[in-house]
Amino acid sequence: MSAPKHDAGFSLVEVLVAMGLFAVVGTLLLGFALSTSSVSDDARSSSDLTGESRIAMERMARELRQASDVIAVQFQSATSTTTAITFWTDFDGDGVRDLDAADPEVLTYRWEPGTARLTLTADDASGAAVTRPILSGDVVSLDLRLRSSLWQYDGELDGTLDGVTSWEELDAAGAPVGNLNGRPDDPELEHVDLVAVRLVVADGDGTQTFSFQADLRNRSQT
């Protein structure tokens, strides 16, 4: 009679194989955990950027809606890469352009493609112009559209009626709403009552786009 076969436990080879498997599985799990955390880091910085851009756009929209005057607009041209808009918002409602108030009323938003920065220029309490970036991220483009509710000038540029009167059409119409110089200056800006803004910011390998349209309620055309 032979003795019943007992399970003699694990052989050395079995133990080594098991340890090897644990090592492989552990490495895979660790790699997965690390990649998950780097994905969530990316998501976090992306949502910071989204929040920051959204806040900046909401602020700009609010200021523009209350604006009493669009003072100057600069578009990219043969001689300049700058896109900028300067406007006056009478925050304290006294009808005066307060330049050296604690809450400055003349604001310039400016985008320079060379630096990829969107900046805000306003006077400080002593009246000195202060420029600071308002977004930490790179701005790929800032697109400004200036429109007027003077519908009768729609199509002035090339006869195309699209239901929207642009500053270009006011300019092409000549006096009293334009001055035929191909630039957005006083005669046209006086009749602009809607500003559409489109901002594109770099986000990792891609971009995010933010846009709004602001009715300049304080300057409806009569």
Ligand SMILES: [Ca+2]
């Ligand atoms: Ca004021």
Ligand SMILES: [Ca+2]
């Ligand atoms: Ca048009």
Ligand SMILES: [Ca+2]
């Ligand atoms: Ca003009």
